[in-house]
Amino acid sequence: MAVIENVPHIGDVVCAIIEKEGLFLVAQRPEGKSMASLWEFPGGKVNQNETEKAALQRELQEELGVTVNIIQRLTPCFHTYPDFSLTLIPYRCLLYGEEPRALEHQALRWITPYETGLYNFPDADVPILEEYLAQIRSS
Ligand SMILES: Nc1nc2c([nH]c(=O)n2[C@H]2C[C@H](O)[C@@H](COP(=O)(O)OP(=O)(O)OP(=O)(O)O)O2)c(=O)[nH]1
Numbered sequence: 001m002a003v004i005e006n007v008p009h010i011g012d013v014v015c016a017i018i019e020k021e022g023l024f025l026v027a028q029r030p031e032g033k034s035m036a037s038l039w040e041f042p043g044g045k046v047n048q049n050e051t052e053k054a055a056l057q058r059e060l061q062e063e064l065g066v067t068v069n070i071i072q073r074l075t076p077c078f079h080t081y082p083d084f085s086l087t088l089i090p091y092r093c094l095l096y097g098e099e100p101r102a103l104e105h106q107a108l109r110w111i112t113p114y115e116t117g118l119y120n121f122p123d124a125d126v127p128i129l130e131e132y133l134a135q136i137r138s139s
Helices: 052-064 113-118 123-137
Strands: 009-020 023-028 043-045 068-073 077-080 085-095 107-111
Touching (some): 009 052, 043 052, 052 068, 052 085, 077 123, 107 113, 113 123
Antiparallel strands (some): 009 023, 009 043, 023 107, 068 085, 077 085
16 A cells, blocks of 8 residues: 655755866765765755745855856756655756855765765755766766
């Protein structure tokens, strides 16, 4: 029999795949937060009456101290964790030149597509990573 999940939906979460010279940025979630130490794409929840792009720029200022050039929206991923569900909305982005700083994360790393397997990502990120890697391999 199918089990119907009944967990709170936290809403839309935007995240940035920031690219630089064939590398992209991954950020390690802080200790003490949910999914601590997993590697994610910087971003966060979209507030009420806020556009996705405005939320992304706000979160990237707060977390990395940068403003980005937003290039492309990838396919959103609806995912259910044991205690909540979310819709994770990825954007490919380029930097204007400022170097990101880990203002809220444990660490930041610029990685190549080949290194992705060395990092543990939240489950919601897996289809997003697959789409992104397929896209850059075919370009
Ligand atoms: N920024 C970001 N969040 C992600 C990713 N994958 C993923 O499942 N998430 C989840 C973690 C959080 O529950 C939520 C992001 O919301 P948030 O950034 O406003 O919340 P937060 O880190 O303060 O986390 P929390 O204390 O609410 O658990 O989305 C990702 O790649 N990037």
